[in-house]
Amino acid sequence: MLSPAGEAAQRLALLGWWLIGIAGAVVVIVAIVVLIPLAWRRQTIEETPPTGSAEHDEGKGPIIVLATISLLILVAAFAGTVVTMRAADAPSHTPTLTVRIVGHQWWWEVHYVSSDPSQSVITANEIHIPVGQPVRLLLQSADVVHSFWIPQLQGKVDLIPGQTNVSWIEADRAGTFGGQCAKYCGMQHAQMHLLVTADPPHAFTSWLDRQRQPATTPTDSLVAEGRASFVGNTCAFCHTIRGTQAVGRVGPDLTHLATRQTIAAGALPNTQAALLGWIADAPGLKPGTPMPRMNMDPRMTSAIVAYLRTLN
Ligand SMILES: [Cu+2]
Numbered sequence: 001m002l003s004p005a006g007e008a009a010q011r012l013a014l015l016g017w018w019l020i021g022i023a024g025a026v027v028v029i030v031a032i033v034v035l036i037p038l039a040w041r042r043q044t045i046e047e048t049p050p051t052g053s054a055e056h057d058e059g060k061g062p063i064i065v066l067a068t069i070s071l072l073i074l075v076a077a078f079a080g081t082v083v084t085m086r087a088a089d090a091p092s093h094t095p096t097l098t099v100r101i102v103g104h105q106w107w108w109e110v111h112y113v114s115s116d117p118s119q120s121v122i123t124a125n126e127i128h129i130p131v132g133q134p135v136r137l138l139l140q141s142a143d144v145v146h147s148f149w150i151p152q153l154q155g156k157v158d159l160i161p162g163q164t165n166v167s168w169i170e171a172d173r174a175g176t177f178g179g180q181c182a183k184y185c186g187m188q189h190a191q192m193h194l195l196v197t198a199d200p201p202h203a204f205t206s207w208l209d210r211q212r213q214p215a216t217t218p219t220d221s222l223v224a225e226g227r228a229s230f231v232g233n234t235c236a237f238c239h240t241i242r243g244t245q246a247v248g249r250v251g252p253d254l255t256h257l258a259t260r261q262t263i264a265a266g267a268l269p270n271t272q273a274a275l276l277g278w279i280a281d282a283p284g285l286k287p288g289t290p291m292p293r294m295n296m297d298p299r300m301t302s303a304i305v306a307y308l309r310t311l312n
Helices: 007-047 060-089 201-212 221-232 272-280 298-308
Strands: 097-104 107-112 121-124 126-130 135-141 146-148 157-159 165-169 175-180 193-199
Touching: 007 060, 097 126, 097 146, 097 157, 121 201, 126 201, 135 146, 135 157, 157 165, 193 201, 221 298, 272 298
Parallel strands: 097 135, 126 193
Antiparallel strands: 097 107, 107 121, 135 165, 146 157, 175 193
8 A cells, every 4th residue: 555556546645644644743742742741740749739729720721722733633634535535536537448346255256348248358356457547447246245455556445235336446557466355255355365467558458359269179188178077067057168168157257267377366376286276175275165175086177177277
């Protein structure tokens, strides 16, 4: 949050620093105001025994001054917050790209919306955006309330069932920015990460073109066996691989799984070993996940993993 990489995050960080500065100054000033008279009083009490008269009026002047200063500080902080919220609310120029994000327990479904349905892309947990261009986000939930938060790019926005919240992000430099669900959404809330990768515009376009393609058809026999096992197994009820008969929508779209850095919303790296472990025992690695434990023979699992690793 303190190392912003976009316009909205910069404003939020600036506000954050101001609030920290004001709060810090208040702590120091209050400490001085409290401690100095205490020290001074102790001395005078020791010297002259208390008489108990005219004590009541003594404190009123300073109290009024302090109350006025406190009020001014609160009004200034409130005004700064309102101004920042309004400024961070909408980008300075209109976004051309819209991404729809659906929160699930415990992963993120990502749609690149296009007026031509054949050009639409569905992926999961890893969002690519072009550098220097604002991207409009439509935020929805398939189950409970989640919260979308990429600290380096934008403030938190909730994903609420039955409602579409609108936000936007923009990255002013290339790079990968981590995010995390920011509202407790059940057992695996902590394992609900996401990544936003800002690519130079031409790299973004080629990434999107790649994602639009259906999955490649295997030539290798082990891979072909893996594909047949995937499509013929329960996997196909929950996962889509475009270009095959697998059209399930319960879990992430796997059409270009091999282009992702992580699996299971950042819980594991996207490696052969992690895929083998995940497919054998997903609930063991992410307790509570709807993906069941599979009782497949190891050869079939290896063939499926070999296939999944070709999905780039
Ligand atoms: Cu959550």
